[in-house]
Amino acid sequence: MSRTDPESRAVGALIRWYGREGHDLPWRRTRDRWAVLVSEVMLQSTQVSRVVPYYEAWMSRWPTAADLAAAPLGDVLAQWQGLGYPRRARNLHAAAAVIARDGWPPTDRLTDLPGVGAYTAAAVRCFADGEAVLPEDVNVRRVIARRFPGGWPGTPRGRGWDVGQALMDLGREVCSARAPRCDDGCPLRKGCPAADAGVVHEVTPRARRQGRYEGSLRQRRGTLLRALAEQGRAPVSADPEAAESLVDDGLAERRGRSLVPVASAAR
């Protein structure tokens, strides 16, 4: 890729746009792997604005993997309360134990850590290590599909972090699925094939469909976990299926006919 070809110029425009418009988020002020991993796990399925206070409280309580590994799982789950998908907290706790005991796995085996899939591994490599690896969430995939249908043209040396963050922000705020702002400040408008052809909405990779939340097992599990946090126990008979699912996932314990939180330092 030559620095003067149109695709390279587009990547340069994207980086400059991020320099002007990029958001200052707490996990963007660090290159610490643990902090990046915590933020990425929290950001899975949860909006940025909701994650910020949880992330800050979490990192001030458990600033390192060793700190989290030493904490009782009950405390970890209680701190997670309200973020949703508590299995993520359990996996983070398990990953912390591995890191505290064995250190980080080799870069190409980050997915060996509990709860770390290909996307999260790429995010750690990009946002902590600064590698030119693109973590491709649905926002990033949408920008690439629309603007670079032949594939990502390449990241300039040393700019992996900026490019990854820029694509995230652009996909979320400018090249969105429903209301793309092609002619309202998009730095990639010049030469954008989807916009030029007037087919932007048609070029929209599908997000993973979530089933209905109302009445779902996920909602009932959340209700039961909230009851446990507030009252300390709940009858299994209140929702046997949700209770069994929480016990199977190690997110609660059965005591006789009651469900109780997993052991916490507070008890």
Ligand code: SF4
């Ligand atoms: S011009 Fe439109 S479709 Fe192309 S990258 Fe920008 S917002 Fe997305």
